[in-house]
């Protein structure tokens with residue numbers, strides 16, 4: 001008898017991905033879908049697709065899906081979660097969507113402690129529109145709209161999103177992962193699963209940033225793109241857990257916030 | 271009851287339990303009322319970070335199949351335009367209140383009707399319409415907020431109640447409708463498929479032009495049904511009128527008193543008051559054309575609805591405009607003067 005060792009997660013439809021060869025969007029989709037399978041929550045989950053290369057995520061995930069305007073995913077997710085507190089709601093967004101046009105929605109959903117899970121694909125570029133400068137493009141990075149390299153005096157500095165969000169009281173889990181190796185893929189999976197578990201437990205807002213590649217617009221082969229990611233992105237965007245209120249010993253963001261407020265009131269560190 | 275509060279209470283009685291807003295004058299009392307009442311009704315009042323976020327929260331709650339609304343005033347509605355277009359494109363119901371103030375830009379905070387074009391022509395990008403209701407009394411604010419949710423659910427379109435700062439602040443006695451529950455069946459809602467059906471998707475993206483055209487054609491067929499069934503207008507002394515005024519909302523109240531004064535002076539004036547601005551009550555205008563010698567719109571803007579009246583009259587009669595703008599409410603006396611000018615031009619042999 002043959003044994004199935006690899007099959008499509010139930011939470012992915014059989015629609016073939018529209019992603020370029022070697023693009024890490026596909027891996028992350030799979031990790032999210034495996035998580036929905038393992039937690040048995042596909043039937044109660046609603047996902048929000050962004051505007052960006054993953055705009056068609058609503059065709060790939062088998063759970064109920066909503067397509068949101070560019071940058072508005074977390075406002076839409078807020079509406080969904082407030083309307084259906086018992087359901088699981090996640091948003092899947094690129095760096096242009098989440099960290100540029102949708103910054104206000106991102107920050108405020110986080111500070112409100114919306115019990116949603118955000119999967120943030122940081123590929124340092126606008127993929128869908130053909131490789132323009134992103135808020136996360138690195139200093140000196142050449143893109144279609146920074147042809148001489150990102151000049152930080154002109155274009156400003158790249159945003160370290162999870163670090164920034166980790167200062168907010170509503171955030172239960174803020175972690176940066178990558179998917180460049182089997183080991184890191186396993187770690188990413190663990191983080192994504194934890195984020196969904198925290199949501200189910202009602203701990204608070206959870207965000208997993210996945211340092212990703214865009215071989216097409218970086219003009220590199222998939223393998224070279226992974227190497228470029230290791231050489232250039234990981235030093236600027238270090239992997240790690242930036243906030244985890246449960247690991248700090250709190251049941252949820254409200255407990256963590258009042259402890260922080262007390263610490264500050266008594267002259268301690270945030 | 272204050273107009274703004276009547277809008278809020280009627281929405282709650284219509285089964286709306288999700289309100290997303292952002293502070294702006296002159297709709298303030300509406301949001302404040304919601305903030306007080308929603309928690310008592312196990313509903314959600316959420317002050318969003320912007321009007322953009324607020325309308326997208328409505329988009330989310332609506333996609334989940336719930337009755338949801340947002341309210342704002344002119345500059346805030348401009349920010350909601352994107353979300354309204356996406357709602358129309360995804361066939362999501364939802365109610366948007368605009369308590370208008372003067373514009374463009376930051377404009378002023380006094381009452382205005384200068385968002386008529388925005389409401390009826392281009393509330394956002396793309397081929398779509400909203401159903402637009404124009405109350406003229408606090409009672410109608412109540413009635414419109416109440417039926418807006420039914421219309422939105424029935425046709426799967428966003429509905430706008432287009433009020434203004436004068437109606438919002440006005441105190442009048444109202445009869446409140448019976449509370450009802452949000453019971454509309456929404457098999458399309460994204461509530462989690464529970465393994466019982468294929469996944470639902472709320473979406474406005476169609477990369478194949480043929481598919482996008484198809485969805486727009488289907489939507490416009492729905493619009494035709496709306497035009498046939500939902501045109502509403504009130505008539506006042508139109509039967510024997512030679513000069514037919516057309517005015518909606520606050521300015522219709524002024525038009526009415528000007529008409530009474532004109533009648534005292536022997537001028538046969540009457541009023542058609544559009545209650546739905548989209549669909550525009552073309553049937554009421556059509557019916558008045560044979561008896562009328564001229565039409566006169568009275569608006570609190572530089573002349574916007576006059577275009578719709580001209581389209582409906584289609585050159586068969588002269589269509590004049592009188593209005594004040596910038597937050598100024600026309601007086602009955604100056605409106606009467608406008609009627610008299612039209613009457614004089616008719617006597618001058620213009621017919």
Ligand SMILES: Cc1ncc(C[n+]2csc(CCOP(=O)(O)OP(=O)(O)O)c2C)c(N)n1
Nearest residue numbers: 051052053070094095096097125126127128
């Ligand atoms: C309001 C609006 N502005 C601009 C666009 C064009 N646009 C589509 S995708 C995109 C950027 C997407 O980049 P990112 O979020 O980084 O995702 P990626 O494609 O890299 O996965 C832009 C600017 C749009 N669709 N809507």
Ligand code: SF4
Nearest residue numbers: 019020023053127214
């Ligand atoms: S353009 Fe880049 S981000 Fe988009 S699918 Fe291709 S490789 Fe992936």
